[in-house]
Amino acid sequence: MSLDDVLQAKKATPTLPDAQVVTSVTHYTDRLFAFRCSRPQSLRFRSGEFVMIGLMGDNGKPLLRAYSIASPSWDEELEFYSIKVPDGPLTSRLQHIQPGDPIILRPKPVGTLVLDALLPGKRLWMLATGTGIAPFASLLRDPETWEKYQQVIVMHTCREAAELTYGRNLIEALPEDPLIGELVEGKLLYYPATTREPSANMGRVTDNLLSEKVFADLGIPPLDPETDRAMVCGSLDFNKDIKAILEEAGLREGANSAPAEYVVEKAFVD
Template structure:
């Protein structure tokens, strides 16, 4: 059952990164569905007591898939044990239905910035989703000199998509190799509660504050040459925004594109 506001998609695959906590879910994609890398979809399910009725419970999830090169949609989710939606999402199996609003939402997109310089993509937890979509868009690689992807999590087990990202670090995005100029990707996976490789066990905001993030990345966070995106829990966003403000970073306003963009992902 559907109407003009949403489509009925079919679950193709469910992958548990951390059982009962983190998962990725892949669905079919309506041929007319369009979005910009970094935007999010509204996913719908019917009420639990009326599984055969129209969807009435909706939640926002960023697309992991690229905007143009995929005929599927992929989403990355945390499971909130007492939540109304995510436990049911985690319980879906291939062949089950999931509803997708026909309109994509959100403004955490790269058209907010002028091209050039370094692009810093800072995420906590499932805030990584939007950046994965951007990194599968060849236009992203063509627009910046360096891309620094930072993923803050609690444990090593929560470093979802790490193998895929390391492939991009080592080989780049295949489609991007055809472009005249291709960005270098730096990947910093940072668990805060477990030792991992040579990474410090510290919150991203602390690493920004004391300069260690720049040392790890091998480049400087400079307001004249860097663009920064923040996606994750609201506390991180608030604190990081204040720290970056003292260094000349600001969200764009009318007539001024700015060098900072952020979106809560909680």
């Protein structure tokens, strides 16, 4: 949709609290899709944060869930990456949105997957499963990420290769990005893996870290709290398992109020 189309759609949108307009929708698999929407002029956020978004419920009340903003802080629109849950209160309906539809967005960004919550380091690990790649999609397109770190390693694991498409497309486009392309050169290592469908890299993030396979495959040394920083985003079990691995390696969990060596996102959608 063009800017004029968005403005016209906003005028035609029923009065809703914090309503924005969907500008594009892309379906990747029968379980995954992404969409973009207009951005409130007053919204300011740090790459990696999340907001509450949703639709009006049948009872006339907003049905909202926490979603990481997948677009970088400088983008004029907002991007979100979502699963489709057939019986999910929100995603069962959200997956059917079309350009021009209204969507509710509460412009109060929060979250721990921000650069400010990490102490200075040399290597940044982004560890994700499924739609956990969303906050990293924001951070990977932020110049500050590449200015702060000498190397950025993205480990993303899904069940099947098709589920890696969103992240793979984003990663492959980074070197040609007019804003950060030159900053990315020589700094990015990408390690996509699958757990069910055969692929070049098999296994869970946890398994590939514990076996040290990822270090051997990428030709890099193991985790070191002096140089390595990490961000984690996945299921509750995934986050718990990764935390144990990072802490065994000597990394400590950080927060906005007390930066340290790694951070974990704790917000989820249905």
